[in-house]
Amino acid sequence: MSAGLAISLDAMGGDHAPDMVVRGADIARQRFPQVRFLFFGDEARLKPLLKDFPALAATSEIHHADTVIKMEDKPSQALRGGRGSSMRLAIDAVQSGSAHAVVSAGNTGALMAMAKFVLKTMPGIDRPAIASFFPTMRSESVMLDLGANIVCDASNLVQFAVMGNVFARTVLGVREPSTGLLNVGSEELKGHDAVREAAAILRQANLPGRFHGFVEGDDLAKGTVDVFVTDGFTGNVALKSIEGTVKLYGYFLRQSFGSALLAKLGYLLARPALNALRARVDPRRYNGAIFMGLNGICIKSHGGTDAFGFANAIGVAVDMVQNGAIENMKRDFDQMMTIPGAVTGTAAV
Amino acid sequence: MSAGLAISLDAMGGDHAPDMVVRGADIARQRFPQVRFLFFGDEARLKPLLKDFPALAATSEIHHADTVIKMEDKPSQALRGGRGSSMRLAIDAVQSGSAHAVVSAGNTGALMAMAKFVLKTMPGIDRPAIASFFPTMRSESVMLDLGANIVCDASNLVQFAVMGNVFARTVLGVREPSTGLLNVGSEELKGHDAVREAAAILRQANLPGRFHGFVEGDDLAKGTVDVFVTDGFTGNVALKSIEGTVKLYGYFLRQSFGSALLAKLGYLLARPALNALRARVDPRRYNGAIFMGLNGICIKSHGGTDAFGFANAIGVAVDMVQNGAIENMKRDFDQMMTIPGAVTGTAAV
Structure with a gap:
């Protein structure tokens, strides 16, 4: 090369x-x-x-x-x-x-x-995951898995947490990322076996940053943690729900402004502000889902994106290469191997 | 009485x-x-x-x-x-x-x-579910389960579909509701066993309205179907993700308008339009989750709501009583009992 x-x-x-x-x-x-x-x-x-x-x-x-x-x-x-x-x-x-x-x-x-x-999958990882980042009230967060693994056990979720941690440090530039497991409530007894077991393992884990515990759907927009960990079914539905809601809100907003003369004038005056808002939630800015857990960097762009969105997906690839994502992940996984329950090979298929 | x-x-x-x-x-x-x-x-x-x-x-x-x-x-x-x-x-x-x-x-x-x-649970129903309705690009839709059942099998999902159908007719006033199963893609082979089996059963079912097949997270905001059926884990995370995103967008919108003098003037002129938008996505308007599948009507209001929101929860109760929700559901379940795979007692716990 x-x-x-x-x-x-x-x-x-x-x-x-x-x-x-x-x-x-x-x-x-x-x-x-x-x-x-x-x-x-x-x-x-x-x-x-x-x-x-x-x-x-x-x-x-x-x-x-x-x-x-x-x-x-x-x-x-x-x-x-x-x-x-x-x-x-x-x-x-x-x-x-x-x-x-x-x-x-x-x-x-x-x-x-x-x-x-x-x-090939990296040593210590049973299954690769799809990760992506999105805007929050605080800044930006990453969520994984987004659809590669429909049914996940505790080991899978723990491994996703490690991958997400590396992503947050490498692409989002957060030195000590906080991590949360998506659940239907924040209390320890909530949820199914996989999330409860994964939480028990992550509480003992020695990842850079902090394990926050369980988080809920509304924590995604709040940005309560840097890394949101979930199975591919829930993550896929949640991310698409958010994307759909952003579109719906934009549609409602245009409808509201179109409904009265004063509002139209207000819209003209406010246009730069509204354009700034649009840019802030523009899905093209957040284009570039990452296949985490492989011995190489592979980025998936939205199929329907334009050149601007595709350039951002390339940007994610460049960030990951320049910040040594693969090397970081390999090193973190070596550390994780000492945590009971996170060891490769124990995950059910 | x-x-x-x-x-x-x-x-x-x-x-x-x-x-x-x-x-x-x-x-x-x-x-x-x-x-x-x-x-x-x-x-x-x-x-x-x-x-x-x-x-x-x-x-x-x-x-x-x-x-x-x-x-x-x-x-x-x-x-x-x-x-x-x-x-x-x-x-x-x-x-x-x-x-x-x-x-x-x-x-x-x-x-x-x-x-x-x-x-007590209604005859023919293994588990009650929590349902709620929300605004969409088309009008309003209902989703269930929202958290009562964390792990669901195909029979549970089929029963939720029947309950949601009754809800759409009774509270939303849709005569022939369309129903979709939340999944990670629309193709028949997508998803886990429970959703695929439920889809197979619902394709043969003779519910009022139409079974649309699989829908995805972004279909929630689009309102692609009247009734969104999913397990309580996914439904809870999806609904809270949407609620959180609506709040985030409102926050971004206020920030945008606050950033420049002209934008502030535009905001004043556009205020009625923005208030209309706020009313349209106001969670208090959609307050009132329904416990479906019981021999009686029980409505759960948000714990943090105010009097306006609580009055709306009472309104949902009144709608259900006046439109005979319980009787409708009992009748529909009698019909459903003839569908293979939807019979009570076959559901795993």
């Missing part, structure tokens, strides 16, 4: 690929001049696109891929038949050392299956 | 009881002049309070209760030691036929345990 930092891109993944990927990379290039890009995809489409961005083209390579993983492909199909796909080759580049991280806006299930197969 | 409609009130439940309960009942009285109220609680405190509301006093009875269930009491404690409590006596009034429904802003777990013990 040459000097600098290389990011491999699945140029064909996402609703607006490959244009959106190339434009997103160009935005990221301006923010991170030290980064080189490896585009994997249809050379005949990528070459003319890159011509419009000479500065990007100068720090990029195009690697032709014959096929594309479709959004409706099953993970098993992608694994079997997707060896020559843009997604697979982009992941392979991380495995071979040609790139430091991979970013794709393609099929989530296929990306997880292939990344797990190629990069 | 004398003519008209009687509601029994746990006058001592909630952070601001008994004042809030009395004031809330007076607001409800103006909306529902046909309703009589039975206050259960400390007579020495209630008598002077009711003096300030002569019209309310004229249609109310005070029944003295010696004790109060505290917010931190365990359900088992409440069951054993709470026989003379305001909460228990208010529930007993429904069982004895003195009242048509009970409303309490007290301890949720204790209320559920006592209501289940006194009113």
Whole structure:
């Protein structure tokens, strides 16, 4: 690998690929001049696109891929038949050392299956998890798992807590992150066995930062803790509930302003403030879900995002590489191995 | 029972009881002049309070209760030691036929345990569920369970679907409600066994309305279906996530308007519109969670609500009584008994 930092891109993944990927990379290039890009995809489409961005083209390579993983492909199909796909080759580049991280806006299930197969799960981790960060009343927090693991036991949750801790330090820049387990109440007796057992283990754990205990759904927006740990079913529903509510509120707000003349004038005067608000809750700012627990950095962008959102997903990848996320996680897991109940191999499947 | 409609009130439940309960009942009285109220609680405190509301006093009875269930009491404690409590006596009034429904802003777990013990679960239902309705982009929807059942199997979810269907017809006034099962994706293969099996059963079921299939977290705000069915863990986290996000957005909105002079002027002009928005997402408007599946109507108000919110919880009770919620549910359950997999007694505990 040459000097600098290389990011491999699945140029064909996402609703607006490959244009959106190339434009997103160009935005990221301006923010991170030290980064080189490896585009994997249809050379005949990528070459003319890159011509419009000479500065990007100068720090990029195009690697032709014959096929594309479709959004409706099953993970098993992608694994079997997707060896020559843009997604697979982009992941392979991380495995071979040609790139430091991979970013794709393609099929989530296929990306997880292939990344797990190629990069392998880190020692001490039973299952990788999907993590993402979001705005809170306090600042920003991370939640995981967001859908990779539908049913989780206590060991899985404990491992997610370690991964989330590393994420908070690496990407959010929190030196001593606080961690909470999502539950239906804050009392020790609340919830099902998995959360209660995970809490018992985490109370003894020696992670950097503090274990807060149980937190509830409304703590997500409050930002009560830096790291929210939950199973993939609950996390997926909670995050999408929040995203949907932000959209609903924005819709109600527009309706309110549209309803009277004075309100319309008020809207014009307040527009800069409202634009600032919109930017603050803009889902594109929080684009970039991270597959945690693999021997390599793999970032999943929203499939429907635009170039601005995709550039932010690249930004997450750059943060993780520059702050040594993988090395931090390996070190923390070695420490965690001494905690009873958090040892690998005890987790049920 | 004398003519008209009687509601029994746990006058001592909630952070601001008994004042809030009395004031809330007076607001409800103006909306529902046909309703009589039975206050259960400390007579020495209630008598002077009711003096300030002569019209309310004229249609109310005070029944003295010696004790109060505290917010931190365990359900088992409440069951054993709470026989003379305001909460228990208010529930007993429904069982004895003195009242048509009970409303309490007290301890949720204790209320559920006592209501289940006194009113008993309806034939055909394994476990009662907590339901609530909320604003959506389309109109209003109901979700259940919201925390009574942390772990649910397919039969539980199917029974929740029937209860939610009745709720949508009775309280929301939807003649043919659509129903969806919360999941991490809309494809048939997504999710864990319980949701997949429940979906298979509901596809054959002959409920009034339509079974939509799987829905996701962002469908809650969209109002994709009238009835959202899920386990109590996921439902509790999702609803609180939404409530927290609404508060966060309001906070961001105030911050945006506070940041510049022109924005402040815009805020003044837009204030009526913003007040309308606030009213639209006001959690007090959606106060009143319903314990579904019991042989009687029991409504749980938020513990921290004010008189306006409590009056809305009473309104939900009145709607359910007037629209025959219990009779509807019994009839629907008789029909459901013919559906394979939805039969009572097959549910795991």
